[in-house]
Amino acid sequence: MSSDADADAAPPAGKAAAGSTGDPVLAVDGLRKRYDDTVALDGVDLAVADGEFVAVVGPSGCGKSTLLRVLSGLEPQFAGRVAVDGTDVRDGGSDDVGMVFQEPRLLDWADVRENVAVGLPAGVDPDAPAARERVDELIETVGLDGFAESRPDQLSGGMAQRVSLARGLAYDPSVLLLDEPFSALDRLTKADQQDHLLDVWEERGTTVVLVTHDVEEAVYLADRVVVLGGQPGSVEAVVDVDIDRPRERADPDLVELRRDVTDALGR
Amino acid sequence: MSSDADADAAPPAGKAAAGSTGDPVLAVDGLRKRYDDTVALDGVDLAVADGEFVAVVGPSGCGKSTLLRVLSGLEPQFAGRVAVDGTDVRDGGSDDVGMVFQEPRLLDWADVRENVAVGLPAGVDPDAPAARERVDELIETVGLDGFAESRPDQLSGGMAQRVSLARGLAYDPSVLLLDEPFSALDRLTKADQQDHLLDVWEERGTTVVLVTHDVEEAVYLADRVVVLGGQPGSVEAVVDVDIDRPRERADPDLVELRRDVTDALGR
């Protein structure tokens, strides 16, 4: 199974070349990640071009979060090669990788504004008027105006998730890793946030890797959907989404692709 | 807006009578819940009959979790009347209400087995062979066989959520409140768990209130879908799902009802 996946993924399939530069921003080669007895990932190959939007789907526990953690440099112990912008992540990787964790991970003692300000890039004084304005703007974008002074324990689950998203956006990194960032949101809020993410992506040329369980979301947003599978996880399939933007959610081509991804996921 | 909703919801719409007894198991009358300055719920009326399966949908932050917390007796300060099995929740309510929280809330220091065993009803000795067997069975049902000895920090997000679900099922209460229990699961795992929940519901005659953002899930599972809305939240609409079980997910009638709910949710 793993070797099939390798065959699928090894030459970054077609679309990668569409990125502005030839060298991939994210390069994963033969990644194998083990936690004590559990092998979380085995033989994962993946290349993401600059400015590309990649969605990762796969069953619960197959190693999606682990993949993002490795990419972000939080897990320096693994086998294989993982590079961001050409630098091995074990040698520090790029500082310019931002991550929105699967859990909100907010600072309990700080209000929403301070929590979002944690994401401001190093060197930006969070008390400067420009920075404050940006933070307030982000809070508004995620639909939390009026809650800037609330503490995390006064927020609903979905609100906390949006604060964590706003924090990630505040960082404005060149590579943004998102771990199920919309999972606790209702349909409409989710759609708004998806569209906003697309705006940011297009405007800033960010490279995005988005983990999601929502196949509709994956095909609507991404240039390419990577299907992980198995325990230990490896790349099962890659589905290219060659549809021009702006896309229609109900576009029959998208619905078709959705079926492809679902099939790749299915037993 | 609030008065419209009251009009919609006040006489427990039709289906309630389908429950085995006339008196509702859950009775919410003019519930108003305030956290300091934030009014979370205002004028919520709801009656759930014995053995009924009710889904609650609504935008993020509209008070769904708050409603469940009030029903479970965790929030004794509110205005209005909320009774479980005829007893006011402020006077202790029924002990026989179980809740699966929106966050996994696992005990960090305990392994999966012990965490699930926390849910065993009072009086059951968790070390008795029968109890152990039941716990192991539940762990298998939620797809975590092999992880019984893992600690929460060794689990993925979706796995932790399933442990929390298994804990709630272990309690085997007569009223089960579920707060987005499948939000972190992939499509297939989710479908399995939904079907398992239906089995339990049918077998044990449990009264279920399920909060979800997944409209498809709501109409597939529930007898009735309650749409909350607004901040402060109140009941916007109630959609009856008069479709015989077992249901087909792709049933056109369900798809139709899905649209009704989505419309009720939409602006």
Added chain:
Amino acid sequence: AGNGDGSGSGTVTVDYAYYNPVSLVLREKGWLEETFADAGTDVEWVLSLGSNQANEYAQSGEADVSSTAGIAALMARTNGVPITTPYIYSEPEWTALVTFAETGIESVADLEGRSVAATRGTDPYFFLLQALDDAGLSEGDVEVVNLQHPEGQSALVRGEVDAWAGLDPHMAELELEHDGAELFFREPRYNTYGFLNFLDGFLADRPEDARRVIEAYERGREWAVENPEETAGILADASEMSEPVAERVFTQRNDLSRPIPGDPHRELLSNLSPILESEGLVTEGSDPAGRVDELIDPEFASEVV
């Protein structure tokens, strides 16, 4: 204090103690300050709550002049503290063996197999050992309970010990305020005097200052001898003991007539030396008897007195 080396050091540190009445008189009258006024030297007073504390101040080099019991001075000298005693601040009978009538103890011999409270390393302790020795007993024949002086007193009152090697003013207080308290063994000769110890460095480097201290002490001593009542009053004020207790302590059990150390002192300390060794109170092989002559210096003060 200047670690005892400073010629021209601007302060002289002197201790005062409730068991040294002359020091209290000097402090009250300000005579030491007067003596040093023309030299521009400051006087710093430190309170010693017991011989052990006075020795600690001497050992750390902080107190140029400190007051202890004679045996405590010898112990410190033997254990290496560089002190010399040129002056005796009093010849007190401050210790005795005390009991209550109910215990049936009438003589030292009756102590056999009984418990006696005493503070190790202090005058009452040595007093007890000498008394036992006299009666043909050894330390092993009684149970010596190591308690601080006031706590030994209250242990005796509560009946937790059968006797107490007492110390004034607690002993005087007990006598006056509790019926039935008996000083069943008294022997003035077994008290080891009040030694005024000077740091060797202070004596060597600042003999003039040392002389002024002794001058002041002489003035205080003479005044105290002439005004026993007032001295007792000063003592009572400073130590918050009642006037009758202070009276008894100072006027009946203190002799200020012989300030120069000499043969009686040498003899007493030499007699006690073997006990110091056998009780393990001095470093092994340190020969306390040999240190007696080093400690006692009759010459220095004799010019002044």
Added chain:
Amino acid sequence: MATDARTEPRTIGPVAVPSADRFRPLLGLAVPAALVVGWHVVVATGVIPAYQLPTPLRVAETLYGMAASGELWDHVAITVQRVFLGAGLGIAVGTALGTVTGLSRTASDLLDPLFQSLKNIPSLAWVPLFLLWFGIGETAKVLLIAVGAFFPVYLNLSTGIAAVDEELLEVAEVYDLGRVESLRRVVFPAALPSLLVGIRGGVGLAWMFVVAAELIAASQGIGFLLSDGRTLARPDIIVGSILLFAFLGNCSDVAVREVRDRVVGR
């Protein structure tokens, strides 16, 4: 429809929610008051004779007498000053070293065993050494008190920092907060409860060490008063100074809690 927001306190869990029961703080006086009454009865009825344990009234008189003569204030003032300076110093150094050992494994390996050994050295054992090193002045006293206050702060903070939620540290790392900002915005706030427990413990030990400190050539202070009372066999002074310690200790504890509530902002 019932009236909104009942006023009873929430009773879930042990966390106190402020409510209308204003008289609760007075409850704290009940037990001590009962003890004082018991004490009076025991002495007044002669179960314990008065020369061993004076009646509460006698102690109050003694304290009042000293207060009237002004002497008491001098003792209290100097002791409070010593504790304040010593505890301040000890807390500052404890915070610094606790941070360093909490953050750096190497620093912890180097220093922690030393501190773990030193922390068990009794205050009285330090006295001769401090006398030797720092003489008989105020410095020696303040430093000795600082030693007492240091250890609980150090121990709690370094443990607290080492226990800061790894998840939050990862957030700080991913968002490149850098050493200083991580400390300021994540590590310290997360370890604050530990630090505050440490500070309360440290202030407590500062009060404990003050007696030993005031054995170093003191002629004023509550610790001196206590030792003096023991030397002079004056139980009223002994008990009076114990009560002063208890009272001032409680005041300092209330002050620390006040500061905590301000800082934590709850």
Added chain:
Amino acid sequence: MATDARTEPRTIGPVAVPSADRFRPLLGLAVPAALVVGWHVVVATGVIPAYQLPTPLRVAETLYGMAASGELWDHVAITVQRVFLGAGLGIAVGTALGTVTGLSRTASDLLDPLFQSLKNIPSLAWVPLFLLWFGIGETAKVLLIAVGAFFPVYLNLSTGIAAVDEELLEVAEVYDLGRVESLRRVVFPAALPSLLVGIRGGVGLAWMFVVAAELIAASQGIGFLLSDGRTLARPDIIVGSILLFAFLGNCSDVAVREVRDRVVGR
């Protein structure tokens, strides 16, 4: 494909991950060793005269002498026994009362102010009272040590319990665990780190209180040795007993940590 799982320790955050560096524990000896060398030099070169501070060798000789005569073991054994009993008692009572006040607001309001006051009473202040209440036997000594060990345990545990995550308490409530089971399965495990910090502090204070305890009619024990050394102006005995305190304190700390690691199972 590269070899799996490199062996360097993780360096994110301060949490130590066990790894191959076996010599790290030895690091802890570096600073004390340097101190001993410095001490020797200071005394040997006469900066501090030997009658004030003996050389390390002299101290070692004194200790060796006592060890050879068997006397040392008696002192150590009796002190260790007292500390063990006293600390055990103090920890037990501290755990019980800490639990009660941590859980019940009323108990906390009633008792906490009292304990907060008492915790600041120095060990020496208790001595005359304990003599009065418990006489001159072993009881008085053990109880005094227990008082010392009690307060840190009490303080840390009651704070720790009051700080247990409300979310987990809600879980216990929803699943009707009941008082005892909530305690056993949720509250205690969650407050365990606080309890352990408290126990470490309590054992530390037990060592501190032993000196005061051994002023109560003791003729054996390390605290007695220390007091005796001070009375006799024997710096070698003083420093020797300080070293014994440091060493035994460290041993007890290692033992407590060992127990902790067993209990926490990490």
